[in-house]
Amino acid sequence: MSTTVETAGSSVIVAIDGPSGTGKSSTSKAVAAKLGLSYLDTGAQYRAITWWMLNNGVDVGDPVEIAHAAARPVIVSGTDPTAPTITVDGEDASGPIRTQEVTSKVSAVSAVPEVRALITRLQRSIAADATGGIVVEGRDIGTTVLPDADLKIFLTASPEARAARRSGEVKGSDLAATREALIKRDAADSGRATSPLAKADDAIEVDTTELTLHQVIECVVTLVEEKRVPA
Numbered sequence: 001m002s003t004t005v006e007t008a009g010s011s012v013i014v015a016i017d018g019p020s021g022t023g024k025s026s027t028s029k030a031v032a033a034k035l036g037l038s039y040l041d042t043g044a045q046y047r048a049i050t051w052w053m054l055n056n057g058v059d060v061g062d063p064v065e066i067a068h069a070a071a072r073p074v075i076v077s078g079t080d081p082t083a084p085t086i087t088v089d090g091e092d093a094s095g096p097i098r099t100q101e102v103t104s105k106v107s108a109v110s111a112v113p114e115v116r117a118l119i120t121r122l123q124r125s126i127a128a129d130a131t132g133g134i135v136v137e138g139r140d141i142g143t144t145v146l147p148d149a150d151l152k153i154f155l156t157a158s159p160e161a162r163a164a165r166r167s168g169e170v171k172g173s174d175l176a177a178t179r180e181a182l183i184k185r186d187a188a189d190s191g192r193a194t195s196p197l198a199k200a201d202d203a204i205e206v207d208t209t210e211l212t213l214h215q216v217i218e219c220v221v222t223l224v225e226e227k228r229v230p231a
């Protein structure tokens with residue numbers, strides 16, 4: 001099967017990967033909006049399939065059950081970076097996919113090869129349709145989904161910085177517990193057999209620990225502009 005995705009004209013395909021809380025979503029949305037590119041949050045797709053399974057009686061502790069059910073939900077992603085959307089069987093899932101229950105189960109679902117094959121196919125087709133270019137963020141975009149991306153970025157940050165960022169989003173949250181949960185999810189995502197969280201050999205690593213979000217966005221915008229070729 002070919003993994004090459006081609007877009008037209010001066011378009012550019014950007015892959016942004018990294019562990020949880022490194023700033024992938026915030027950076028990708030802002031970069032795409034600034035440069036007039038589409039945006040795809042692949043984590044939202046894995047969250048969406050997990051949410052559907054939890055709501056439809058699938059035992060998410062059983063990879064065989066997950067594999068059998070994987071093709072049943074219809075997941076649609078909207079790629080406007082200023083208003084990204086995600087629906088499952090026509091229902092808006094953008095809120096429910098962010099619950100603690102989904103976050104704690106998503107790594108088990110996303111590790112199942114049948115799930116990854118379906119979602120990867122969907123991601124490639126969305127990227128191919130984005131004729132003006134796209135920023136795609138996730139865990140395996142540079143290594144597996146879009147290995148021919150024009151630019152690959154791997155964002156990192158210390159666990160302490162990432163936990164502080166996440167805790168800042170939820171009033172009264174426990175910093176140590178947030179840090180442990182992030183580390184646990186990263187370990188599961190990095191340790192799975194099928195397309196684990198990993199830096200592509202040709203990705204540019206950006207450590208965001210000491211950078212503001214604004215600085216990270218500017219850095220990535222500069223890197224994209226260097227890659228963008230006129231039509």
Ligand SMILES: Nc1ncnc2c1ncn2[C@@H]1O[C@H](COP(=O)(O)OP(=O)(O)OP(=O)(O)O)[C@@H](O)[C@H]1O
Nearest residue numbers: 019020021022023024025026027165208211212213
């Ligand atoms: N460089 C930064 N400095 C400070 N805060 C940041 C920075 N980058 C992102 N943030 C904040 O950290 C939080 C997590 O960022 P974001 O959701 O973009 O990370 P992510 O890598 O997409 O996480 P996940 O993979 O878990 O979805 C957000 O509240 C965001 O505003």
Ligand SMILES: Nc1ccn([C@@H]2O[C@H](COP(=O)(O)O)[C@@H](O)[C@H]2O)c(=O)n1
Nearest residue numbers: 042043044046106107110138139140189
């Ligand atoms: N390319 C990807 C993207 C995400 N995942 C899985 O989804 C989980 C949620 O991702 P967020 O970015 O929304 O936090 C993540 O922990 C992975 O299990 C993936 O496998 N591949």
